[in-house]
Amino acid sequence: MDLSLLLFSLKKLAAAFALPPLLPLLPIALGLALLGRFPRLGRTLGWGGLALGLLLSAPASVGWLVAQVEDPAPLSADAIRNADAIVILGAGRRAYAPEFGGETVSRLALERLRYGAHLARATGLPILVSGGAGPGKTAEAVLMKAALEEDFGLTVRWVEERARDTRENARYASAILGTTGMRRILLVTHAAHMPRAQAEFEAAGLTVQPAPTGWLGNHNEPAAENSWLAELPNPHSTYAGWFALHEALGRLAYRLSR
Structure with missing residues:
Protein backbone atom coordinates (compact mmCIF):
# COMPACT_ATOMS: atom_id res chain seq x y z
CA MET A 1 0.00 0.00 0.00
CA ASP A 71 -6.11 38.37 -1.45
CA PRO A 72 -7.88 41.64 -2.31
CA ALA A 73 -5.34 43.06 -4.77
CA PRO A 74 -5.31 42.27 -8.51
CA LEU A 75 -2.05 41.86 -10.39
CA SER A 76 -0.33 45.17 -11.15
CA ALA A 77 1.18 46.18 -14.49
CA ASP A 78 4.63 46.53 -12.90
CA ALA A 79 4.51 42.97 -11.58
CA ILE A 80 3.75 41.62 -15.04
CA ARG A 81 7.01 43.06 -16.37
CA ASN A 82 9.10 41.28 -13.74
CA ALA A 83 8.20 37.67 -14.46
CA ASP A 84 9.73 34.77 -16.38
CA ALA A 85 6.74 32.41 -16.60
CA ILE A 86 3.07 31.92 -15.76
CA VAL A 87 2.08 29.09 -13.42
CA ILE A 88 -1.60 28.07 -13.38
CA LEU A 89 -2.80 25.75 -10.61
CA GLY A 90 -5.39 23.06 -11.13
CA ALA A 91 -8.78 23.16 -9.43
CA GLY A 92 -10.42 19.85 -10.13
CA ARG A 93 -11.92 17.99 -13.05
CA ARG A 94 -15.37 17.30 -14.44
CA ALA A 95 -15.34 13.52 -14.85
CA TYR A 96 -18.60 13.31 -16.81
CA ALA A 97 -18.37 15.59 -19.81
CA PRO A 98 -19.82 13.62 -22.75
CA GLU A 99 -20.12 16.79 -24.82
CA PHE A 100 -16.29 16.95 -24.76
CA GLY A 101 -15.84 13.23 -25.31
CA GLY A 102 -14.98 12.31 -21.72
CA GLU A 103 -13.30 14.38 -19.00
CA THR A 104 -12.62 18.09 -18.88
CA VAL A 105 -11.57 20.74 -16.38
CA SER A 106 -13.93 21.95 -13.65
CA ARG A 107 -15.53 25.39 -13.72
CA LEU A 108 -13.06 26.56 -11.06
CA ALA A 109 -10.11 25.39 -13.14
CA LEU A 110 -11.64 27.09 -16.16
CA GLU A 111 -11.73 30.41 -14.29
CA ARG A 112 -8.02 30.10 -13.61
CA LEU A 113 -7.25 29.02 -17.17
CA ARG A 114 -9.17 31.94 -18.63
CA TYR A 115 -7.18 34.47 -16.61
CA GLY A 116 -3.93 32.62 -17.27
CA ALA A 117 -4.68 32.76 -20.99
CA HIS A 118 -5.37 36.49 -20.71
CA LEU A 119 -1.98 37.02 -19.06
CA ALA A 120 -0.20 34.82 -21.58
CA ARG A 121 -1.58 36.85 -24.48
CA ALA A 122 -0.68 40.12 -22.76
CA THR A 123 2.87 39.11 -21.88
CA GLY A 124 3.98 36.32 -24.21
CA LEU A 125 5.33 34.44 -21.18
CA PRO A 126 5.55 30.63 -21.27
CA ILE A 127 2.92 28.67 -19.32
CA LEU A 128 3.29 25.90 -16.76
CA VAL A 129 0.14 24.04 -15.67
CA SER A 130 0.16 22.00 -12.47
CA GLY A 131 -2.25 19.38 -11.20
CA GLY A 132 -2.16 15.63 -10.65
CA ALA A 133 -4.74 12.88 -10.28
CA GLY A 134 -5.61 9.76 -8.37
CA PRO A 135 -4.64 6.30 -9.64
CA GLY A 136 -6.10 5.49 -13.04
CA LYS A 137 -7.33 9.03 -13.69
CA THR A 138 -6.19 11.66 -16.16
CA ALA A 139 -4.00 14.29 -14.52
CA GLU A 140 -5.61 17.72 -14.14
CA ALA A 141 -2.62 19.31 -15.87
CA VAL A 142 -3.23 17.22 -18.99
CA LEU A 143 -6.85 18.42 -19.13
CA MET A 144 -5.70 22.00 -18.51
CA LYS A 145 -3.18 21.79 -21.33
CA ALA A 146 -5.89 20.51 -23.69
CA ALA A 147 -8.24 23.37 -22.72
CA LEU A 148 -5.58 26.04 -23.21
CA GLU A 149 -4.49 24.69 -26.56
CA GLU A 150 -7.87 23.71 -28.00
CA ASP A 151 -10.11 26.42 -26.53
CA PHE A 152 -7.71 29.34 -26.13
CA GLY A 153 -5.22 28.64 -28.91
CA LEU A 154 -2.18 28.84 -26.63
CA THR A 155 0.88 26.63 -26.28
CA VAL A 156 1.70 25.12 -22.88
CA ARG A 157 5.46 24.81 -22.26
CA TRP A 158 5.43 22.60 -19.15
CA VAL A 159 2.92 20.08 -17.78
CA GLU A 160 3.36 19.12 -14.12
CA GLU A 161 1.02 16.17 -13.54
CA ARG A 162 2.09 14.67 -10.19
CA ALA A 163 0.91 17.23 -7.62
CA ARG A 164 -2.02 16.25 -5.37
CA ASP A 165 -2.15 19.43 -3.28
CA THR A 166 -0.82 22.99 -3.14
CA ARG A 167 2.43 22.04 -1.45
CA GLU A 168 3.21 19.51 -4.15
CA ASN A 169 2.18 22.04 -6.84
CA ALA A 170 4.91 24.29 -5.51
CA ARG A 171 7.54 21.60 -5.05
CA TYR A 172 7.18 20.00 -8.47
CA ALA A 173 6.73 23.27 -10.39
CA SER A 174 9.86 24.65 -8.75
CA ALA A 175 11.80 21.55 -9.78
CA ILE A 176 10.71 21.98 -13.41
CA LEU A 177 11.49 25.68 -13.55
CA GLY A 178 14.77 25.14 -11.74
CA THR A 179 16.14 23.39 -14.81
CA THR A 180 15.46 26.52 -16.91
CA GLY A 181 16.80 29.18 -14.57
CA MET A 182 13.36 30.79 -14.43
CA ARG A 183 12.50 31.69 -10.84
CA ARG A 184 10.10 34.66 -11.14
CA ILE A 185 6.52 33.63 -11.79
CA LEU A 186 3.03 35.00 -12.16
CA LEU A 187 1.01 32.61 -10.00
CA VAL A 188 -2.60 32.14 -11.11
CA THR A 189 -5.15 30.78 -8.66
CA HIS A 190 -8.31 31.93 -6.89
CA ALA A 191 -8.02 34.97 -4.65
CA ALA A 192 -9.01 32.98 -1.56
CA HIS A 193 -6.39 30.34 -2.33
CA MET A 194 -3.64 32.81 -3.22
CA PRO A 195 -2.11 33.52 0.24
CA ARG A 196 -1.61 29.81 0.94
CA ALA A 197 -0.36 29.10 -2.58
CA GLN A 198 2.02 32.07 -2.55
CA ALA A 199 3.52 30.98 0.77
CA GLU A 200 4.14 27.46 -0.55
CA PHE A 201 5.70 28.60 -3.83
CA GLU A 202 7.97 31.06 -2.07
CA ALA A 203 9.00 28.34 0.39
CA ALA A 204 9.90 26.24 -2.67
CA GLY A 205 12.36 28.95 -3.77
CA LEU A 206 10.35 30.87 -6.37
CA THR A 207 9.75 34.62 -6.53
CA VAL A 208 5.99 35.01 -6.74
CA GLN A 209 3.88 37.79 -8.20
CA PRO A 210 0.32 36.93 -7.16
CA ALA A 211 -2.17 36.89 -10.05
CA PRO A 212 -5.46 36.15 -8.28
CA THR A 213 -8.81 35.65 -9.95
CA GLY A 214 -12.34 34.59 -9.01
CA TRP A 215 -12.96 36.78 -5.94
CA LEU A 216 -15.71 35.53 -3.64
CA GLY A 217 -16.14 38.75 -1.65
CA ASN A 218 -18.33 41.61 -2.87
CA HIS A 219 -15.52 44.15 -2.99
CA ASN A 220 -16.88 47.65 -3.57
CA GLU A 221 -20.16 46.23 -4.87
CA PRO A 222 -23.11 48.59 -4.41
CA ALA A 223 -25.93 47.44 -2.17
CA ALA A 224 -28.76 45.62 -3.88
CA GLU A 225 -32.13 47.30 -4.15
CA ASN A 226 -33.68 44.67 -1.86
CA SER A 227 -30.69 44.65 0.48
CA TRP A 228 -32.49 42.74 3.22
CA LEU A 229 -33.01 39.82 0.81
CA ALA A 230 -29.30 39.88 0.00
CA GLU A 231 -28.55 39.14 3.67
CA LEU A 232 -30.38 35.81 3.61
CA PRO A 233 -28.37 32.59 3.14
CA ASN A 234 -28.08 31.79 -0.54
Whole structure:
Protein backbone atom coordinates (compact mmCIF):
# COMPACT_ATOMS: atom_id res chain seq x y z
CA MET A 1 0.00 0.00 0.00
CA ASP A 2 1.23 3.47 -0.88
CA LEU A 3 1.63 5.28 2.45
CA SER A 4 1.55 8.73 0.88
CA LEU A 5 -1.72 7.90 -0.90
CA LEU A 6 -3.21 6.59 2.34
CA LEU A 7 -2.24 9.76 4.21
CA PHE A 8 -3.65 11.89 1.40
CA SER A 9 -6.95 9.96 1.54
CA LEU A 10 -7.11 10.38 5.32
CA LYS A 11 -6.54 14.12 4.90
CA LYS A 12 -9.43 14.33 2.46
CA LEU A 13 -11.66 12.35 4.83
CA ALA A 14 -10.81 14.65 7.73
CA ALA A 15 -11.54 17.68 5.55
CA ALA A 16 -14.99 16.30 4.69
CA PHE A 17 -15.91 16.20 8.39
CA ALA A 18 -14.36 19.60 9.11
CA LEU A 19 -16.26 21.44 6.35
CA PRO A 20 -19.90 22.08 5.43
CA PRO A 21 -22.27 20.39 4.98
CA LEU A 22 -21.10 17.70 7.42
CA LEU A 23 -19.63 20.16 9.93
CA PRO A 24 -22.99 21.63 11.04
CA LEU A 25 -25.02 18.50 10.29
CA LEU A 26 -23.07 16.21 12.62
CA PRO A 27 -23.83 18.09 15.87
CA ILE A 28 -27.48 18.42 14.79
CA ALA A 29 -27.75 14.67 14.16
CA LEU A 30 -25.93 13.84 17.39
CA GLY A 31 -28.12 16.26 19.32
CA LEU A 32 -31.29 14.67 18.00
CA ALA A 33 -29.96 11.21 18.89
CA LEU A 34 -29.25 12.35 22.47
CA LEU A 35 -32.52 14.17 23.13
CA GLY A 36 -34.12 11.19 24.85
CA ARG A 37 -31.38 10.43 27.39
CA PHE A 38 -29.59 13.78 27.60
CA PRO A 39 -32.12 16.43 26.56
CA ARG A 40 -30.06 19.45 27.60
CA LEU A 41 -26.95 18.26 25.79
CA GLY A 42 -29.02 17.21 22.80
CA ARG A 43 -30.67 20.63 22.51
CA THR A 44 -27.32 22.39 22.90
CA LEU A 45 -25.74 20.34 20.13
CA GLY A 46 -28.75 20.70 17.85
CA TRP A 47 -29.06 24.46 18.21
CA GLY A 48 -25.29 24.84 18.06
CA GLY A 49 -25.15 22.97 14.75
CA LEU A 50 -27.97 25.09 13.38
CA ALA A 51 -26.19 28.29 14.43
CA LEU A 52 -22.96 27.06 12.85
CA GLY A 53 -24.77 26.27 9.62
CA LEU A 54 -26.25 29.77 9.51
CA LEU A 55 -22.88 31.40 10.21
CA LEU A 56 -21.33 29.49 7.34
CA SER A 57 -24.08 30.46 4.89
CA ALA A 58 -25.25 33.97 5.88
CA PRO A 59 -23.69 36.69 3.69
CA ALA A 60 -22.67 38.91 6.61
CA SER A 61 -20.69 36.27 8.50
CA VAL A 62 -19.38 34.64 5.33
CA GLY A 63 -18.25 38.03 4.04
CA TRP A 64 -16.17 38.52 7.18
CA LEU A 65 -14.65 35.04 6.82
CA VAL A 66 -13.85 35.57 3.15
CA ALA A 67 -12.12 38.86 3.97
CA GLN A 68 -9.77 36.99 6.33
CA VAL A 69 -8.48 34.64 3.64
CA GLU A 70 -8.85 36.42 0.31
CA ASP A 71 -6.11 38.37 -1.45
CA PRO A 72 -7.88 41.64 -2.31
CA ALA A 73 -5.34 43.06 -4.77
CA PRO A 74 -5.31 42.27 -8.51
CA LEU A 75 -2.05 41.86 -10.39
CA SER A 76 -0.33 45.17 -11.15
CA ALA A 77 1.18 46.18 -14.49
CA ASP A 78 4.63 46.53 -12.90
CA ALA A 79 4.51 42.97 -11.58
CA ILE A 80 3.75 41.62 -15.04
CA ARG A 81 7.01 43.06 -16.37
CA ASN A 82 9.10 41.28 -13.74
CA ALA A 83 8.20 37.67 -14.46
CA ASP A 84 9.73 34.77 -16.38
CA ALA A 85 6.74 32.41 -16.60
CA ILE A 86 3.07 31.92 -15.76
CA VAL A 87 2.08 29.09 -13.42
CA ILE A 88 -1.60 28.07 -13.38
CA LEU A 89 -2.80 25.75 -10.61
CA GLY A 90 -5.39 23.06 -11.13
CA ALA A 91 -8.78 23.16 -9.43
CA GLY A 92 -10.42 19.85 -10.13
CA ARG A 93 -11.92 17.99 -13.05
CA ARG A 94 -15.37 17.30 -14.44
CA ALA A 95 -15.34 13.52 -14.85
CA TYR A 96 -18.60 13.31 -16.81
CA ALA A 97 -18.37 15.59 -19.81
CA PRO A 98 -19.82 13.62 -22.75
CA GLU A 99 -20.12 16.79 -24.82
CA PHE A 100 -16.29 16.95 -24.76
CA GLY A 101 -15.84 13.23 -25.31
CA GLY A 102 -14.98 12.31 -21.72
CA GLU A 103 -13.30 14.38 -19.00
CA THR A 104 -12.62 18.09 -18.88
CA VAL A 105 -11.57 20.74 -16.38
CA SER A 106 -13.93 21.95 -13.65
CA ARG A 107 -15.53 25.39 -13.72
CA LEU A 108 -13.06 26.56 -11.06
CA ALA A 109 -10.11 25.39 -13.14
CA LEU A 110 -11.64 27.09 -16.16
CA GLU A 111 -11.73 30.41 -14.29
CA ARG A 112 -8.02 30.10 -13.61
CA LEU A 113 -7.25 29.02 -17.17
CA ARG A 114 -9.17 31.94 -18.63
CA TYR A 115 -7.18 34.47 -16.61
CA GLY A 116 -3.93 32.62 -17.27
CA ALA A 117 -4.68 32.76 -20.99
CA HIS A 118 -5.37 36.49 -20.71
CA LEU A 119 -1.98 37.02 -19.06
CA ALA A 120 -0.20 34.82 -21.58
CA ARG A 121 -1.58 36.85 -24.48
CA ALA A 122 -0.68 40.12 -22.76
CA THR A 123 2.87 39.11 -21.88
CA GLY A 124 3.98 36.32 -24.21
CA LEU A 125 5.33 34.44 -21.18
CA PRO A 126 5.55 30.63 -21.27
CA ILE A 127 2.92 28.67 -19.32
CA LEU A 128 3.29 25.90 -16.76
CA VAL A 129 0.14 24.04 -15.67
CA SER A 130 0.16 22.00 -12.47
CA GLY A 131 -2.25 19.38 -11.20
CA GLY A 132 -2.16 15.63 -10.65
CA ALA A 133 -4.74 12.88 -10.28
CA GLY A 134 -5.61 9.76 -8.37
CA PRO A 135 -4.64 6.30 -9.64
CA GLY A 136 -6.10 5.49 -13.04
CA LYS A 137 -7.33 9.03 -13.69
CA THR A 138 -6.19 11.66 -16.16
CA ALA A 139 -4.00 14.29 -14.52
CA GLU A 140 -5.61 17.72 -14.14
CA ALA A 141 -2.62 19.31 -15.87
CA VAL A 142 -3.23 17.22 -18.99
CA LEU A 143 -6.85 18.42 -19.13
CA MET A 144 -5.70 22.00 -18.51
CA LYS A 145 -3.18 21.79 -21.33
CA ALA A 146 -5.89 20.51 -23.69
CA ALA A 147 -8.24 23.37 -22.72
CA LEU A 148 -5.58 26.04 -23.21
CA GLU A 149 -4.49 24.69 -26.56
CA GLU A 150 -7.87 23.71 -28.00
CA ASP A 151 -10.11 26.42 -26.53
CA PHE A 152 -7.71 29.34 -26.13
CA GLY A 153 -5.22 28.64 -28.91
CA LEU A 154 -2.18 28.84 -26.63
CA THR A 155 0.88 26.63 -26.28
CA VAL A 156 1.70 25.12 -22.88
CA ARG A 157 5.46 24.81 -22.26
CA TRP A 158 5.43 22.60 -19.15
CA VAL A 159 2.92 20.08 -17.78
CA GLU A 160 3.36 19.12 -14.12
CA GLU A 161 1.02 16.17 -13.54
CA ARG A 162 2.09 14.67 -10.19
CA ALA A 163 0.91 17.23 -7.62
CA ARG A 164 -2.02 16.25 -5.37
CA ASP A 165 -2.15 19.43 -3.28
CA THR A 166 -0.82 22.99 -3.14
CA ARG A 167 2.43 22.04 -1.45
CA GLU A 168 3.21 19.51 -4.15
CA ASN A 169 2.18 22.04 -6.84
CA ALA A 170 4.91 24.29 -5.51
CA ARG A 171 7.54 21.60 -5.05
CA TYR A 172 7.18 20.00 -8.47
CA ALA A 173 6.73 23.27 -10.39
CA SER A 174 9.86 24.65 -8.75
CA ALA A 175 11.80 21.55 -9.78
CA ILE A 176 10.71 21.98 -13.41
CA LEU A 177 11.49 25.68 -13.55
CA GLY A 178 14.77 25.14 -11.74
CA THR A 179 16.14 23.39 -14.81
CA THR A 180 15.46 26.52 -16.91
CA GLY A 181 16.80 29.18 -14.57
CA MET A 182 13.36 30.79 -14.43
CA ARG A 183 12.50 31.69 -10.84
CA ARG A 184 10.10 34.66 -11.14
CA ILE A 185 6.52 33.63 -11.79
CA LEU A 186 3.03 35.00 -12.16
CA LEU A 187 1.01 32.61 -10.00
CA VAL A 188 -2.60 32.14 -11.11
CA THR A 189 -5.15 30.78 -8.66
CA HIS A 190 -8.31 31.93 -6.89
CA ALA A 191 -8.02 34.97 -4.65
CA ALA A 192 -9.01 32.98 -1.56
CA HIS A 193 -6.39 30.34 -2.33
CA MET A 194 -3.64 32.81 -3.22
CA PRO A 195 -2.11 33.52 0.24
CA ARG A 196 -1.61 29.81 0.94
CA ALA A 197 -0.36 29.10 -2.58
CA GLN A 198 2.02 32.07 -2.55
CA ALA A 199 3.52 30.98 0.77
CA GLU A 200 4.14 27.46 -0.55
CA PHE A 201 5.70 28.60 -3.83
CA GLU A 202 7.97 31.06 -2.07
CA ALA A 203 9.00 28.34 0.39
CA ALA A 204 9.90 26.24 -2.67
CA GLY A 205 12.36 28.95 -3.77
CA LEU A 206 10.35 30.87 -6.37
CA THR A 207 9.75 34.62 -6.53
CA VAL A 208 5.99 35.01 -6.74
CA GLN A 209 3.88 37.79 -8.20
CA PRO A 210 0.32 36.93 -7.16
CA ALA A 211 -2.17 36.89 -10.05
CA PRO A 212 -5.46 36.15 -8.28
CA THR A 213 -8.81 35.65 -9.95
CA GLY A 214 -12.34 34.59 -9.01
CA TRP A 215 -12.96 36.78 -5.94
CA LEU A 216 -15.71 35.53 -3.64
CA GLY A 217 -16.14 38.75 -1.65
CA ASN A 218 -18.33 41.61 -2.87
CA HIS A 219 -15.52 44.15 -2.99
CA ASN A 220 -16.88 47.65 -3.57
CA GLU A 221 -20.16 46.23 -4.87
CA PRO A 222 -23.11 48.59 -4.41
CA ALA A 223 -25.93 47.44 -2.17
CA ALA A 224 -28.76 45.62 -3.88
CA GLU A 225 -32.13 47.30 -4.15
CA ASN A 226 -33.68 44.67 -1.86
CA SER A 227 -30.69 44.65 0.48
CA TRP A 228 -32.49 42.74 3.22
CA LEU A 229 -33.01 39.82 0.81
CA ALA A 230 -29.30 39.88 0.00
CA GLU A 231 -28.55 39.14 3.67
CA LEU A 232 -30.38 35.81 3.61
CA PRO A 233 -28.37 32.59 3.14
CA ASN A 234 -28.08 31.79 -0.54
CA PRO A 235 -26.15 29.42 -2.80
CA HIS A 236 -23.33 31.92 -3.43
CA SER A 237 -22.72 32.71 0.23
CA THR A 238 -22.97 29.03 1.19
CA TYR A 239 -20.33 28.10 -1.37
CA ALA A 240 -18.14 31.06 -0.39
CA GLY A 241 -18.36 29.96 3.24
CA TRP A 242 -17.20 26.47 2.32
CA PHE A 243 -14.31 27.81 0.22
CA ALA A 244 -13.17 30.31 2.86
CA LEU A 245 -13.26 27.77 5.68
CA HIS A 246 -11.42 25.27 3.48
CA GLU A 247 -8.65 27.81 2.97
CA ALA A 248 -8.50 28.78 6.65
CA LEU A 249 -8.13 25.13 7.67
CA GLY A 250 -5.63 24.52 4.87
CA ARG A 251 -3.41 27.34 6.09
CA LEU A 252 -3.56 26.03 9.64
CA ALA A 253 -2.69 22.50 8.54
CA TYR A 254 0.26 23.72 6.47
CA ARG A 255 1.60 25.83 9.34
CA LEU A 256 1.39 22.88 11.74
CA SER A 257 3.13 20.56 9.28
CA ARG A 258 6.15 22.72 8.59
